[in-house]
Amino acid sequence: MNCYNCGCRLSEHDFCTSCGADVSKYKAIMRISNLYYNEGLEKAQIRDLSGAVTSLRQSLKFNKNNIEARNLLGLVYFEMGEVVAALSEWVISKNLRPQKNIADDYIEMVQSNATRLDTINQTIKKYNQALAYCMQDSKDLARIQLKKVLSLNPKFVRAHQLLALLYIDSEQWDKAKRELDKCCKIDVNNTQTLRYLKEVEKMLMPDENGKTTAKNRNEDAYRYQSDNEIIIQPLNVHEPKxxxxxxxxxxxxxxxxxxxxxxxxxxxxxxxxxxxxxxxxxxxxxxxxxxxxxxxxxxxxxxxxxxxxxxxxxxxxxxxVGSDGTLKTVDELFAAAVEYITNKDALATAAHLENVESGVNLEETSEAFRLLYETLVEKVGAEAGASYYTSGSDAYESGDYDKAIEDLNKAVRYDPENGDIYYTLGHAYRRAEQKTEAIAAYTKVLELQPDTERARKAQNYIDELSAN
Amino acid sequence: MINFEEELKKFHPSLEVEDAADAIYNQDMTDMADILVKMLKETEAEE
The missing domain is CATH 1.20.5 (Single alpha-helices involved in coiled-coils or other helix-helix interfaces)
Structure with a gap:
């Protein structure tokens, strides 16, 4: 303890050995402060937190520099969920004694975790909001908000008390009692809690005559709590007779x-x-x-x-396909080949080849088929063409123009550059009165034998046929 | 019998963290020791 006048350390005497100031009353005040601090400490040890707050505040009223009392007050506030009040006490304590102060650790504990600090702030804001809801008579919203507050900070005594008050107001005595019991576990001797608890217990207990209390009497059931179960026992219910x-x-x-x-x-x-x-x-x-x-x-x-x-x-x-199931054209080609190889008969071979030509599109046949066909045509073409030319000319001479036209057309097929055949064919057509075909045959003569006597005659026939 | 309205008046908004600094500055820190010292000094001055 230091002298209030000069700051020197005081001895057991009632005056300052340094400046001579009378410190008897000053020492008495310090002792009272310490007395209250001890009382507050004892109350805190038995969890009479509200009593401890009262004693410690008294201690600080006598000596604001009682750092232990201030730090303990902060701790008690913190335990009751009053975090801002606790922080305030610790900050003042820290300012009064900057060195070797446990308040440092407490402040560090709260402020080091940003999430925790934010949660604390949210809790306070929600509590204030709940209080505002109560003022606006929005009690359901207030109850919801207070439940959130208590889920974040279960030691917030004032929130428990306010929630209990709301339950009392809605005559939910068992729930109110549960909240107040929680309050009592945190702060055993809180007068406000005890007052509410007394009221709630009075409502929950039956009166001396075995009847329910004034509140419960209006209801048809008696409710009480057994452990975590709420027992609702119907009253005045009689079995119908x-x-x-x-x-x-x-x-x-x-x-x-x-x-x-x-x-x-x-x-x-x-x-x-x-x-x-x-x-x-x-x-x-x-x-x-x-x-x-x-x-x-x-x-x-x-x-x-x-x-x-x-x-x-x-x-x-x-x-x-033939009668025996084989392809006719293949048969004809084979027959042409056999005829040529065996008999060397150009006309008979040509007859078979003509059947092949009329029965199939040569472009669609196989290469071997086409090769054999062309080889045979080459072999017998000249002879067959000459034979058909001879037989066609004979038929013309004998007046059989249809036969002549048929044979001469076959001759043309094997010998297409022979103008004589076309000339005779033109005559046959002319005699058979097929003018268009006749003109075409004569025109072919003009192409194959130009500037000849035969060409001149062919031209005359064309002119004559065209005029008619 | 508890009166809800009356009881509600006993509850006050809690201080938020942002308001803690103002609360500290505005706190009356005068204690009995300050008053005693002031009285003693006034007495000495009168003498």
Whole structure:
């Protein structure tokens, strides 16, 4: 303890050994402050936190520099959930004694974790909001808000008390008691808590006559708490008395009413439901049938088309295939080859080749087929052309113009550069009165034998035929 | 019987962290020792 006048350390004397000031009263004040601090410490040790707050505040009223008292007050505030008040005390303590002060650790503990500080602030804001809701008579919102506050800071005594007060106001005595019990676990001797608790217990306990209290009397049930269960025991409930006849009568009435309800309400609705279901099913089946009919019609059309294709293909195949199943054109080509190799008969070979040519498109045949055909044509072409020219000329001379035209056309096929054949063919056409073909044949003569006597004659015939 | 309205008046908004500095500055720090010292000094001055 230091002298208030000069700051020197005081001895056991009632005066300052340095400046001589009378410090007896000053020492008495310091002792009172310490006395209150000790009292506050004892109360804090038995968790009489509100009592400790009172004693420690008294201690600080006598000596604001009592650092231990101030630090303990901050700690008690912190335990009661009053974090800002605790911080304030610790900050003042730190300012009064900057060195070797445990308040440093306390402040560090709170401020080091930003999330924790934010949570503390949120808790305070929510509590203030809940209080505002109470003022505005929005008690449900206040209750919700206070529950949030207590989930964040379960040691906040004032929040517990306010929530208990709200429960008391709504006559939820068991819930109020639960909150107040929590308050008591934090602060055992809080007068406000104890006052509320007394009121709540009075409401929960039955009175001396075994009846419920004024509040519960209006209700038909007696509620109390057993561990975590809320027991609701109905009161003034008596079993109805009656004789057997009335019971049977009531049962019969019940049965009749039940049957009537079933007949008038349940059966029609069930019938309507079934009807709707059957209609839906019928509609679905109708749609299914339509769909299948459409598929059948498509398939029938497709079948007809396929049958037509099949018929056409069969006809084509019959044209190609002989009676023994082999291809006619191949037979003809083989026959031409055999005829040429065996008999060297140019006309017979040419006849087979003509059948091949008329029966198949040579561009679509295989290379071997085409090669054999062309080789045979080359071999017998000149001789066959000459033979057809001779037979065609003979037929013309004898007046058989159709035969002449046929043979001369064959001769032209094997010897297409021979103008004499075209000249005779022109005559045959002219005699057969086929003017267009005759002009075409004479025109060919003009191309193959220009500036000749035959060409001049051919021109005369063309002019004559054109004039007619 | 507890009167809700009356009891509610006993509850006050809690100080928020932002307001802590103002609360500290505005706190009356005068204690009994200050008063005693002041009285003693006044007495000495009168003598």
């Amino acid at each position: 009656g004789n057997a006849i009335s019971t049977i009568f009531n049962v019969i009435i019940g049965l009749v009413l039940g049957i009537a309800v079933m007949y008038f309400l349940i059966v029609p609705s069930a019938v309507a439901e079934e009807r709707t279901k059957s209609q839906i099913k019928e509609r679905e089946m109708g749609e299914s049938i339509d769909e299948k009919n459409g598929i059948i019609a498509n398939l029938q059309t497709e079948n007809k088309n396929l049958e037509a294709d099949n018929r056409k293909l069969r006809e084509d195949l019959e044209a190609y």
